[in-house]
Amino acid sequence: MSETAPPAEEPALIHGAPSSLSRGQLVVYPPRDDYLDVLTALRDDGYAFCTDITAVDYLLHADRPLPPGVGHERFEVVVNLLSMEEAKRIRLRVQVPESDPTVPTVFELFPGTEAMEREIYDMFGIVFVDHPDMTRILMPDDWEGHPLRKDYPVARIPVQFKDAPTPR
Numbered sequence: 001m002s003e004t005a006p007p008a009e010e011p012a013l014i015h016g017a018p019s020s021l022s023r024g025q026l027v028v029y030p031p032r033d034d035y036l037d038v039l040t041a042l043r044d045d046g047y048a049f050c051t052d053i054t055a056v057d058y059l060l061h062a063d064r065p066l067p068p069g070v071g072h073e074r075f076e077v078v079v080n081l082l083s084m085e086e087a088k089r090i091r092l093r094v095q096v097p098e099s100d101p102t103v104p105t106v107f108e109l110f111p112g113t114e115a116m117e118r119e120i121y122d123m124f125g126i127v128f129v130d131h132p133d134m135t136r137i138l139m140p141d142d143w144e145g146h147p148l149r150k151d152y153p154v155a156r157i158p159v160q161f162k163d164a165p166t167p168r
Contacts, residue, residue, distance in 0.1 A: 015041040018067040027091045029070045035094050036104050039079065043109055047081035047090055050110035053117060054078050055096075055124045059150035066095075074098040075126055079106070096126055105131040123148040 013019065015038045017030035030038035056076045058064055066072060073095035081090050096103055105128040106113050117128040118137040125146035128134060136143065145152055 014038070018069050020067045022091070025089055025091060027093060029067055029093050029095070032094055032096060032103055035092075036106070036109070038092065039081075039106055039109055042081055042090060042092075046083040046085050047088075049082040049084060050079060050106065050113055051082050051089075052078075052080040053106070053113055053120065055120045055126055055148075057124060057148065057150045071095060075101055075124060077103050077120065077126060101126045102129050103127075104129050107131060122146070125149065 014026070014028045015030075017028050017034060017038050019026060019028045021027070028038060028042075054077075056078060057074065058072070058076060059074055062072050062074070064072070075096035075098065077092075077094045077096055079092040079094070081092070082088075083090075094103060101124070103126065105117055107117065107128075107130075114132065115137060117131055118133065118135065120126050121128060121131075121134055122136045122138045123146055135141070139147070
């Protein structure tokens with residue numbers, strides 16, 4: 001008979017933000033207003049490399065589990081950070097309301113995020129305030145809508161590339 005380990009105690013606050021464990025990884029849920037402060041503190045703690053920024057539309061899963069004190073919003077911006085010195089990862093999940101889909105840019109903290117934030121804007125319509133070039137990156141400039149939103153119409157989308165000549 002094998003013994004099972006007792007459940008790990010959930011972390012409480014990380015730089016003032018609620019946190020949890022997900023598959024052994026620390027996840028921090030900063031309020032949108034504290035997003036840059038928490039990211040700056042984590043960078044100063046050694047999480048100096050931003051491996052990824054993405055977003056999720058929880059339109060159909062508003063009841064997902066979140067730690068106490070974290071309100072459910074339609075969108076979530078997810079930031080993955082890496083401490084190369086300690087070989088540790090940490091994830092941030094920032095709730096973004098549908099009525100005001102904006103978050104501050106992290107470009108000044110992590111310059112490699114410029115294109116990732118543009119992709120989130122293009123696909124989800126989340127605006128990164130103070131971003132140096134908040135324009136579409138994947139879809140044509142005149143494209144209407146944001147294809148990764150769950151309420152975007154499901155249909156065949158013709159492949160079209162920026163500045164490509166139209167076939168005759």
